[in-house]
Amino acid sequence: MKLRNVLRKIALLFFIGTFAALALAQAKSPDPLPSWNEGPVKQSILSFVRKVTDKSGPTYVAPKDRIATFDQDGTTWVEHPLYTQAMFALDRVHELAPKHPEWKTEPPFKAILGNDREAMAKFTDADWGKIIGVTHSGMTIEAFRKMSQEWLARARHPRFKRPYTELIYQPMLEVMQYLRTNGFKTYIVTGFGQEFVRAYGEQVYGVAPEQVVGSSFATKYEYQDGKPVLMRLPKVFFNDNFAGKAIGINLFIGKRPLAAFGNSTGDRQMLEYTGAGGGARLMMMVLHDDGKREYAYGPAQGLPDTRVGTFTQALCDQAKKQGWVVISMKNDWNKIFAWE
């Protein structure tokens, strides 16, 4: 065989190899968002990612500044009939009750121990403050995370009869993964406890402890058997909700997000703050309009009113005005949970 022929063969093999590799790559990454129905909502995500990753475009953003923030309850997992961490707190009250005989007659604990649903539905923020205070403090950070993990392993959602960590919205997991594949850092920004989410965030969302922004209790540095530990105190240090979400984002991340995802009034400022940046931005709100597969509540768009994850009509109007995308669970998601 002549050299020319050999070189031709090599060139041909190279060509075939390249073609095969390209075909394979295409086959491997068909639709990054398979649980999303086709339509303008899904397109808004794809189009946003194209805009910030297209190096030749005017809205390109360097990977180091690609930040996306996700509210948790009602945005990445189920929050009805009650926030998961509130469920955890109620269970902890039952566990701790033997050590607190005074709770039998003392509100709000009396209502919890007596399973008085009517009274519990009327709990004020101050009541919840007391409940969270006694159930979430008095232990080290490590002990609290372990306790949270153990509870999550055994607790079951009253309707779905599954662990809460299986009630993650598959479409949102796909968005998180899709954004990370495109160089984004994804953060959970929750009004609930930072340490609670850190107990499972990496496993459930692929979000590392340093990428969880949330509310927190003060901690105290002290020594146990000569070893330093951080003890949780029954004292709120930071409230990461409403304006606190924008404040928390700056405090913990120090950069303005390019994309933010929420579902209730507590997320308004996070989305406003995100939208106030220049260039391409993506602000999305999950609307719970699927009572069949999940829950239906607003009161936006005439949906039933709720105290858990309220999405008001005013917020819905603001979303429209400011170009935020409202996700209809019913119409935009062909699958809600991975196990469906």
Place this chain on the structure above:
Amino acid sequence: MKLRNVLRKIALLFFIGTFAALALAQAKSPDPLPSWNEGPVKQSILSFVRKVTDKSGPTYVAPKDRIATFDQDGTTWVEHPLYTQAMFALDRVHELAPKHPEWKTEPPFKAILGNDREAMAKFTDADWGKIIGVTHSGMTIEAFRKMSQEWLARARHPRFKRPYTELIYQPMLEVMQYLRTNGFKTYIVTGFGQEFVRAYGEQVYGVAPEQVVGSSFATKYEYQDGKPVLMRLPKVFFNDNFAGKAIGINLFIGKRPLAAFGNSTGDRQMLEYTGAGGGARLMMMVLHDDGKREYAYGPAQGLPDTRVGTFTQALCDQAKKQGWVVISMKNDWNKIFAWE
């Protein structure tokens, strides 16, 4: 030419290419810490990194958990005769003075405006609180970062006559880079302002805003011309010093560091907290014993006493007892600044 000969030639070229690449790689990464003199201190760094990155060893740590925290003032840059951010605050007092005629007679501002060094040397923490309060608040986060950057561009160190950002310790930059090359996330954990360090951290240290843990003022979410902004309030939100460093590390990172670097009493708890973890850990303290090339202060080891970056003998004794490595600037660093 026969096919066999062609293949031989290809194999030979491949061999030469591989050899050249390997030689180049070796030539490219000779000593990751060239500014460190040979000896047990330098070896402690190299040995620590080997231990946590050796997959077959008992102290291997996955990259996601490789966290290293660095104090800033006196550890990664010069802090004498006065902390850089205090210098910034003093300059700001002069700038703001025309708007505050009352400062001419009001302590501690009077002493600053009159350049009364004796009075300034006696400033209490409360005095500094007042000074930092008025000079570091009342503007948005963005305005404050810009103001910090502009000051750093024009300010000069009184002795070295160079920008403060050129007074970074080259050996510590090498350690940071070496750790990052080995999969570590490097954090600045400073008793000074988180936002101040964020203004230059990426450029100077290669440390992104989300990897700066520091003291902070409260911020307020408000609207300017309909756009949301975060305004800095004259109210301390978090004091990231002493026990605050361990608390801040958990708050912002949520993981225990594998390595921590400090130089003064404010770093004690950070090093203790780091050392209390299992496996391989590296705790290092910079001792300023080089009055010729930098400054000499302690009062550890009989060095002159100071109120700026105090390293007590008690801390030095604790370091010895707990296996922390004390770095002698004089003996362990053959170069202190990049421009030497």
